[in-house]
Amino acid sequence: MTVLETIQKSTEFLGKKGVESSRLHAELLLAHVLAMPRMKLYLNFERALTAPETDTLRELIKRRGQREPLQHIVGSTSFCGLDMTVNRHALIPRPETEMLAEMGWNFLSTLNSQLSTALDFGTGTGCIAIALAVKCPSAQITALDVSPDALALAKANAERHQVASRMEFLLGDGFAALSTPRLFDLIVSNPPYIASAEIATLDPEVRDFDPRGALDGGTDGLDFYRRLAKQAAAFLKLGGKIMVEFGDGQAPEIKSLFESEKWIVEAVQEDYSHRARILVARR
Ligand SMILES: C[S@@+](CC[C@H](N)C(=O)[O-])C[C@H]1O[C@@H](n2cnc3c(N)ncnc32)[C@H](O)[C@@H]1O
Incomplete structure (x- = not known):
């Protein structure tokens, strides 16, 4: 043929x-x-x-x-112009998340500090953390994940883009992965945010191939935002910011969740389809 x-x-x-x-x-x-x-x-x-x-x-x-995703079949995808190896152990980076990474590196670039620091909570392939490290050549980036396989993939991607020496990779359940108290200029996160019962209704590419641990945000999908809103302030420097991605339709609940934990919400950013998808807050 x-x-x-x-x-x-x-x-x-x-x-x-x-x-x-x-x-x-x-x-x-x-x-x-x-x-x-x-x-x-x-x-x-x-x-x-x-x-x-x-x-x-x-x-x-x-x-x-x-219905195996194209990205798994070819073994990679592009994120912020960077080629990322992907596999079944981590969520395939989504185009919406590029905006979160971009907002993160724009903020880090405004800091005068020689050594700005950022934490990527739930790093998966490492896409956000690696993009920050590539775009901010003097920043130190910490990437954490509860999945050892995802973390190994993130490390391999960081080596591929020659930023591993300015990054650290921590394994553990949320902030418990940080064994010593640490302060960051920026905490970014695209945590799991699908309500548990909704996972069965997703497209097969997502439901059957993205790891469940990268999707499941608990009964209402908001478990990780509750944790972040309660715990993240203790890990931010004065003037530091948190930037979190969330699902379509979750904006009002996420905003009030952060406000109820005394965060000042600076912005709720829409994606290119005009759907609110990213919250930026400070204490
Ligand atoms: C939605 S994925 C996001 C991956 C990547 N940051 C991205 O944007 O493509 C969420 C990630 O959080 C990780 N995760 C889930 N529960 C966690 C926990 N308790 N502590 C740390 N990471 C967790 C998952 O393993 C997964 O890699």
């Missing part, structure tokens, strides 16, 4: 399996197999695939048809 025929057949198959943007995913998987940028496929529509190429692609398309 030619490249064009392969794209058409794969698109049809993925569409039948309920995969959104089936043509795009067919093209991305084929481009991955042929080790060429997706746009180059368009210059090669008449090229015939070899038998090994066809076999490899068939396997990948089958996996995508079983």
Whole structure:
């Protein structure tokens, strides 16, 4: 089959399996197999695939048809322009979270301190922490997670981007991972925020492939915000800020939760679809 025929057949198959943007995913998987940028496929529509190429692609398309995320199949995703290795042990970084990272590095850049410090609570792949370290070359970044496998992945990603020497990786349950009391300029977090009962209703790509521990925010989805609102102030320097991402529709509850713990909410930031998704607060 030619490249064009392969794209058409794969698109049809993925569409039948309920995969959104089936043509795009067919093209991305084929481009991955042929080790060429997706746009180059368009210059090669008449090229015939070899038998090994066809076999490899068939396997990948089958996996995508079983709703395995594209990012797991190709093994990486882009976050703030940085290539992040991804696997089943950590949440696939989402585009919305790039805004949180950007707000974080903008704040760190305004500090005069030689050595600004930030804590990423629930680091997963390390995407936020690594983006902060890359964009703020004198900052020291602490990444913590309760999952040893996620933390190993975060460390590998940090090494890949040559920022591991300015980062530390702490394993443990929330702030208990910090064995000695420490103060940070910034605490960022994209914690698990899905209500436990809602997880079963999510798309298979999320429900079956993101780790449950990265999704489950307790009965109402707000468990981690309660912990952060109660505990985070003790780990912030004077003038320090907390920035947390939350789910669509959670803004009013998160805002009042932080305010009831004496935080001053500075901003509730909307994402590019005009949905409130990030809270910025200080004491
Ligand atoms: C929604 S994911 C976010 C991952 C990453 N920061 C991102 O934005 O893509 C939440 C992360 O919090 C971690 N986590 C869950 N419970 C935790 C706990 N009690 N203490 C520390 N981290 C926890 C999970 O393992 C997961 O990596």
